[in-house]
Amino acid sequence: MNFSVLGSLEVTDDKGGQLELGGVKQRAILGYLVLNANKVVPTSRILQAMWDGEPPPTARKMVQNAVSGIRRLLAGHHDLAPALQTRPPGYQLRVATGTIDLFRFRSLVREGREAITAGAAEQGAEQLREALSLWRGRALADLVETGICWSELAAIEDERLSALEDRLDAELACGRHREITPELEVLTATEPLRERLCVQFMLALYRSGRQADALTVYRRTRGALIDGLGLEPGRGxxxxxxxxxxxxxxxQVPVLASH
Structure with missing residues (x-):
């Protein structure tokens, strides 16, 4: 059984068949438990995640019903099926982390960063590309569309962007500034306050012989930072x-990367 949260929530059996996950509350509780796989999640945290403000009087019963539904769903598949267990003060989804795309992403990112630190930029870039290819859209995109706005999701999105920035640094180290320039143009337009992306875009442009464009990007980013945050650009x-x-x-282009 495999769990996908890097996009809409999906659970598939070992033959690739997609499981029917039930209504919104049941899907949301399952999604929250998958994000916190192998941790005991207190019922109080689940209630806070499911209801904005004061939960209704029947909230605990609704959580119990959803948990029962998830257990039936998981019990119907005995191929190394994960277990949803009651563990005071809440519940624990016990599952092999290799079956969850988020945890595979994190593992590949860690390996990629280790390779880059060891001086293997090409290998690191490849592993980070593989990690980022696991994403199919925003994390738990189907639940976000229903109004769910968990702090965990914002943190996971930041993990994605940080991995992306690490990959772009590795690409720059390999001398692929021209190849990544179009991608950086889009990224800096969608994330105008992320200074690291701006640095990478300016470097890619400058190394491509486009000094004037690099300086224009700086002015644009400085304006966005002042207007959006009231701050001047950072020292870097x-x-x-x-x-x-x-x-x-x-x-200039690193000596080892130049052709």
């Missing part, structure tokens, strides 16, 4: 801007 972004103005040789 300001220093890169100055180095581009000075044609600093240290920001």
């Amino acid at each position: 972004l300001q220093e890169l801007h100055q180095r581009i103005l000075e044609h600093d040789a240290t920001i």
Whole structure:
């Protein structure tokens, strides 16, 4: 049995058949337990996650009914089926983390970062590309559409963006600045306040011989930061801007990556 949360919530059996997960509350509780796989999740946390504000008087019973439904769903598949157990003060979904795309993503990201730290940028970039390919859209996109807005989902999205930025750094180290420029153009438009993406875009443009465009990106990002957050760009972004103005040789294509 495999669980997918990097996109709409999906559960498939070992033959690839997709399971019917029931109504919104049951799907949401299952999704929340999958995000917290192998941890005891207190019932109080589940109630807070499922209801914005004061839960209705029947909330605990609704959670119990949903848990019973999830147990029936899981019990119908005996191929290394995960178990949803009652563990005071709540519930624990015991499952092999390798069957959850989120945990496979995290494992690949960790391996990619270790490779980059060891000086194997090409290998690291490949592993990070594989990790990011597991995403099919926003995490638990179908539940988000129903109004769910968990802090866990924002944290997971930040994990995705951080992995993406690490991959782009590795691509730059491999001399693929021209290849990633179109991707960075889109990313900096959708995430205008993420300074690391701006740094990467400016570097990619500068190394492609587009100094004026790199400086335009800086002005645009500075304006967005001032308008959106009331802040000047951070030191790293300001220093890169100055180095581009000075044609600093240290920001040219790395020697090992140049062709």
